[in-house]
Amino acid sequence: MAITPNNEQAASQQSTLSTLKGxxxxxxxxxxxxxxxxxxxxxxxxxxxxxxxxxxxxxxxxxxxxxxxxxxxxxxxxxxxxxxxxxxxxxxxxxxxxxxxxxxxxxxxxxxxxxxxxxxxxxxxxxxxxxxxxxxxxxxxxxxxxxxxxxxxxxxxxxxxxxxxxxxxxxxxxxxxxxxxxxxxxxxxxxxxxxxxxxxxxxxxxxxxxxxxxxxxxxxxxxxxxxxxxxxxxxxxxxxxxxxxxxxxxxxxxxxxxxxxxxxxxxxxxxxxxxxxxxxxxxxxxxxxxxxxxxxxxxxxxxxxxxxxxxxxxxxxxxxxxxxxxxxxxxxxxxVQSPITEPNNASTLPPTRGHGAKVQIRDLQFFYPSRPQTPALNKINLDIEEGETIALVGSSGAGKTTLFQLLLRFYDPQSGSIAIDGVNIRDLRLHELRSTIGIVPQDTVIFSANAMENIRYGRHDASDEEVMHAAKMAAAHDFIQHLPEGYQSFLGERGVRLSGGQKQRIAIARALLKNPRLMLLDEATSALDAESERLVQQALETAMQGRTTFIIAHRLSTVKRADRILVLDHGEIVEVGNHQSLVALDGVYAKLAKLQFHIHEQ
Missing domain, CATH: 1.20.1560.10 (ABC transporter type 1, transmembrane domain)
Known part of the structure; x- marks a missing residue:
């Protein structure tokens, strides 16, 4: 909801005194x-x-x-x-x-x-x-x-x-x-x-x-x-x-x-x-x-x-x-009231068994408020097992990031439901829901603070040793150590002192420090060079053990490691399978793969 000036006539009728009563x-x-x-x-x-x-x-x-x-x-x-x-x-x-x-x-x-x-x-x-x-x-x-x-x-x-x-x-x-x-x-x-x-x-x-x-x-x-x-x-x-x-x-x-x-x-x-x-x-x-x-x-x-x-x-x-x-x-x-409201009688998630989260999505349909005629997601049905890694692929605007936003309850769908470990996310407190989810966004946010505090944003009560351990897992420890003041180095407003790849490794370390049941990776390796990508992929593979992971990626090197690949097109799941089966299907995924292979050959 936008904040806009009141109607002028209504404003003029309302007395100054009654306004100041607010x-x-x-x-x-x-x-x-x-x-x-x-x-x-x-x-x-x-x-x-x-x-x-x-x-x-x-x-x-x-x-x-x-x-x-x-x-x-x-x-x-x-x-x-x-x-x-x-x-x-x-x-x-x-x-x-x-x-x-x-x-x-x-x-x-x-x-x-x-x-x-x-x-x-x-x-x-x-x-x-x-x-x-x-x-x-x-x-x-x-x-x-x-x-x-x-x-x-x-x-x-x-x-x-x-x-x-x-x-x-x-x-x-x-x-x-x-x-x-x-x-x-x-x-x-x-x-x-x-x-x-x-x-x-x-x-x-x-x-x-x-x-x-x-x-x-x-x-x-x-x-x-x-x-x-x-x-x-x-x-x-x-x-x-x-x-x-x-x-x-x-x-x-x-x-x-x-x-x-x-x-x-x-x-x-x-x-x-x-x-x-x-x-x-x-x-x-x-x-x-x-x-x-x-x-x-x-x-x-x-x-x-x-x-x-x-x-x-x-x-x-x-x-x-x-x-x-x-x-x-x-x-x-x-x-202005947020359309995302807390439940009156909130449920709680069952204790974790160390194998990630089970996610059930039923008849999910969602329209952005700015585009009420065009569904961003349409009739999505999914069952994701604990510890499973799911890759989401598709062209821009297919609905991949939208699914992440619904999982985090940044928006509520117009119809359908999402459940984590059998509990509808609408029945959870927002803090509990989002505490169980770690995300590495495509556009990394770096705060005006030092490297230590930027990573500790993932869990504010983490010790210095835990922060450094997360940085090592995200292949960020070495470059942080080479900064002028190491972990105490100020990273500049919006991280202007870091490269794109360094920013993403900070974001990955932040998500790993959170130790969530469910990990959302939105183009987590898109800004990395080949060497950094190899290091981060190894770290992510280790981090994904014991937790459910959704990956949005265009690089097939990332997609191939997924247990299942979901191909989205115009908000709908059009293909499901692993890399080999989808290439053999010769559909949307096969075209994307051929295009990427062709580019790499060039």
Whole structure:
């Protein structure tokens, strides 16, 4: 299942708040930390709201009576001492709030990244066929960073400014109900354009994140194929393609920035316009003796707090819009469910007797999701005995690798079944099933680690001696010993420091270290020279003793050693037998053999 953007209309209807609710499962474990941050936030807000009242006292009881002697000066001194005490409380509470919310932002972001990554790596190959790696990486990095901003900063700022807005509003009414009523009506009219522009910012935020992900996908694809790009001299073409993708992301980001700038401008102009008008009325009230100077000063400060809170909330709203877009994208990724599911009541395989696994395949039919009209495998029936070696031959696209993928349960067939030692593989836990199977793929994967760890990937708890023994069996020990640091030599990203044959011998050693019941060899010797092939063939013959083996191979030297040869054509088994009987049959296999012999004669 591909991860694709939601329908735009549905996205616009869903509120930012309801989208951000998707983060609650990640926030829930840290209720205690949120409570502590909330207490610090509440104390800081109360300290801030105390300041205007102190200024009123200073003006009305201090400055206005300063001519009365020591009482006025004493009031000023006490007021300033009180202000300093408030500043101390405000500083401590603000520092505590900053520490707690920053910790929460980092912690929750780490949890989200872990959850998303764990979810992605458990998806079936079908997911990775339709999803670019760069897209997933963008969601893991850029999107989670936006969420970190919201959790670690914006939520705190939103709550702080909401408390200041609410507390300031209450104090405005306490100070002057008439002026406060006027300002509330005017502020209510301001909310409508802010909400309108906020929705547009949210949509553009989502679009901006999608374009960034597109650029990451392009970069990831090309960086993983640099030898091919350079061999075909496509450096400029690919640089231009990436540049186009980046410019597209920039254009989309600028639309978001313009909309957010307009939102900020509208909010500030309308809010401060309303406040200035109300203060003009208050100034007239002081002139007419209807209000004291201190009271007006208090009203101005509370009005400034309310206005500043609303302005800050509009800024936070912009961050929240971007985070909502990022949250949508991450929740989309988390909502993707693999079609390969674990059984509720799992069976277990019987204990191994050291002779490999018995495999039964019945009426197996499979269509790839991308090609639902063409069967990749059609009505396959097989009985493989313990310890038997089966060779699969046929032209490309005949269904050989597909059978391997079904044995590993990377896909489930549309009909039919596969059983190992009498147990349907759908009834096994995926870990148990795949633990019993070793595979040497055609395209060898080498990790960015040393030779020892690359082989130990076959069994993470293997000792160094077991790793070296597997390497010797795969004819890899000698060339590893000649590396600069032996088994501790770093092999480079994707094994760039190794030849194709060396990579495959590492992969063979990895599979042998696993010591599986069932071995799957997909062109395991295709990249080896004649000498290495001879060594690996000897090692594989030793390794295949006591286990069932499937071999996909085009080289007849490999095929001839099999107990049975299955010839596949267009997803069906068309011939079964050994080398001699199939050559005598003069069918598909005989044609393949004649072609290879002819090539060798050349």
């Amino acid at each position: 983060l609650l499962p990640f926030l829930h474990p840290y209720r205690k930390q949120f409570a502590l941050a909330g207490i610090a936030l509440l104390v800081a807000a109360m300290a801030t709201l105390t300041i205007p009242y102190a200024f009123r006292q200073m003006i009305d009881l201090g400055f206005s009576k300063i001519g009365n002697g020591s009482n006025g000066i004493q009031n000023v001194n006490l007021t300033f001492l009180a202000l300093f005490a408030v500043a101390v409380v405000l500083g401590i509470a603000t520092a505590a709030r900053f520490y707690m919310v920053s910790w929460l932002g980092e912690r929750v972001t780490a949890d989200i990244r872990n959850a998303v990554y764990s979810h992605v790596i458990n998806q079936s190959p079908e997911f990775f066929e339709t999803t670019q790696t760069g897209e997933v990486l963008s969601r893991l990095t850029t999107d989670t960073t936006l969420i970190q901003t919201v959790v670690g900063t914006s939520i705190s700022l939103a709550l702080r400014n909401f408390l200041l807005f609410l507390g300031g509003l209450i104090m405005l009414f306490v100070t002057s109900p008439m002026l406060s009523s006027i300002i509330i009506v005017m502020l209510a009219l301001v909310v409508l354009p802010i909400v309108f522009f906020g929705r547009r910012v949210r949509k553009l935020s989502r679009d901006s994140q999608d374009r960034i992900a597109d650029a990451s996908a392009v970069a990831g694809e090309i960086l993983n194929a640099m030898p091919t790009v350079q061999a075909f001299t496509h450096e400029k073409i690919e640089a231009d393609r990436f540049s186009s993708s980046v410019e597209n992301a920039f254009t989309t980001a600028m639309r978001r920035i313009r909309a957010r700038s307009l939102l900020t401008m509208v909010a500030i102009l309308l809010i401060f316009g309303a406040i200035v008008f109300v203060l003009w009325l208050g100034a007239h009230a002081v002139v007419n003796g209807e209000m004291s100077g201190g009271k007006l000063g208090q009203f101005i400060l509370y009005a400034s707090i309310v206005a500043g809170a609303i302005g800050a909330l509009s800024e936070v709203l912009g961050d929240a819009q971007r985070a909502a877009g990022a949250t949508e994208r991450l929740l989309e990724l988390m909502s």
